[in-house]
Amino acid sequence: MTHETQTLDLDAVAAYLGQHLPGFAGPLSAQKFETGQSNPTFLLRTPERNYVLRRKPPGTLLKSAHAVDREFRVQRALAETDVPVARMHLLCDDDSVIGSMFYVMDHVDGRNFNEPTMPDVANDVRGGVIDDMNRVLAALHMVDIDAVGLSDYGPPGNYFQRQVERWSKQYRASETDPVPAMDTLMRELVEKMPEDDGQRSLVHGDYRLDNMIFDKNGSTCLAVLDWELSTIGHPFADLASVIMQWQMPPGREGRGLAGVDRKALGLPSDAEFIARYCERRGLPGIDNFGFYLSFCFFRMAAIIQGVLKRALDGNASNPERAMKVGQYVPVFADHGLKALST
Numbered sequence: 001m002t003h004e005t006q007t008l009d010l011d012a013v014a015a016y017l018g019q020h021l022p023g024f025a026g027p028l029s030a031q032k033f034e035t036g037q038s039n040p041t042f043l044l045r046t047p048e049r050n051y052v053l054r055r056k057p058p059g060t061l062l063k064s065a066h067a068v069d070r071e072f073r074v075q076r077a078l079a080e081t082d083v084p085v086a087r088m089h090l091l092c093d094d095d096s097v098i099g100s101m102f103y104v105m106d107h108v109d110g111r112n113f114n115e116p117t118m119p120d121v122a123n124d125v126r127g128g129v130i131d132d133m134n135r136v137l138a139a140l141h142m143v144d145i146d147a148v149g150l151s152d153y154g155p156p157g158n159y160f161q162r163q164v165e166r167w168s169k170q171y172r173a174s175e176t177d178p179v180p181a182m183d184t185l186m187r188e189l190v191e192k193m194p195e196d197d198g199q200r201s202l203v204h205g206d207y208r209l210d211n212m213i214f215d216k217n218g219s220t221c222l223a224v225l226d227w228e229l230s231t232i233g234h235p236f237a238d239l240a241s242v243i244m245q246w247q248m249p250p251g252r253e254g255r256g257l258a259g260v261d262r263k264a265l266g267l268p269s270d271a272e273f274i275a276r277y278c279e280r281r282g283l284p285g286i287d288n289f290g291f292y293l294s295f296c297f298f299r300m301a302a303i304i305q306g307v308l309k310r311a312l313d314g315n316a317s318n319p320e321r322a323m324k325v326g327q328y329v330p331v332f333a334d335h336g337l338k339a340l341s342t
Contacts, residue, residue, distance in 0.1 A: 074227050
């Protein structure tokens, strides 16, 4: 679903692409995707083919947030790997063109599932989609970061320590109303942090079903989208983020599987999904999974607090949805505390 174009100078975009994108020919029209809360994303239509433009939002931004240049770099690096990504065309870091940095990529023609229950999809396809989601996740974590030129894509050291510090700062920078559960969670994550086990891989940072495009008639993933939070880090953070999402209520808001009869829908249990992932990566299992799950709830709470703050400041990509999403901060914090105690 899309709505009318906003915050995009079409004449400027068309002129720039005419100069820098081989094969580009107008006339150009655009529609803004409703998804993509952080970085406004547009479908660009021309008579010959379609593209997607993703830009930094206008206004005052948090330091290190909305890094579309990093998104461009990682997707270009993954082009020849087993991780499906859209083809990258160009990155424009000249803010004078449309007011902020942007990149242009291929439009991947497929289907997107907003929620894991996937209404109106047959059980075998539904199960196949989730299994391919699992396959791509394992493939992502087995990418040779040196071979694809991403060894410097994230700093060394304890990923979880670094992330807890970063998102605690981001949360404080965008804090509005007090959330006692969030204060407790930030403190306990530091106290209960496991020793670094040495695993270091490319991580997506927001690995969810609705950030993936699938074949229109099957269950094959055609592209993973929204790489803004990607870095070099610990693979269990991505795995736990999938399980985190499934603990949310079902429906378009929660996009989870809480209370759902998964077997009746052809969907795996949390344990089955984790076991399949470990099998693909050749791992014996995962200890202390509750910490990784708790971390993901914490990080998501911090992210949606930032979305809420942008809505209140008038800088949100989709203000109405941002205000709704922002109400989930205490819910995610409570789930994080519960996961940490299991």
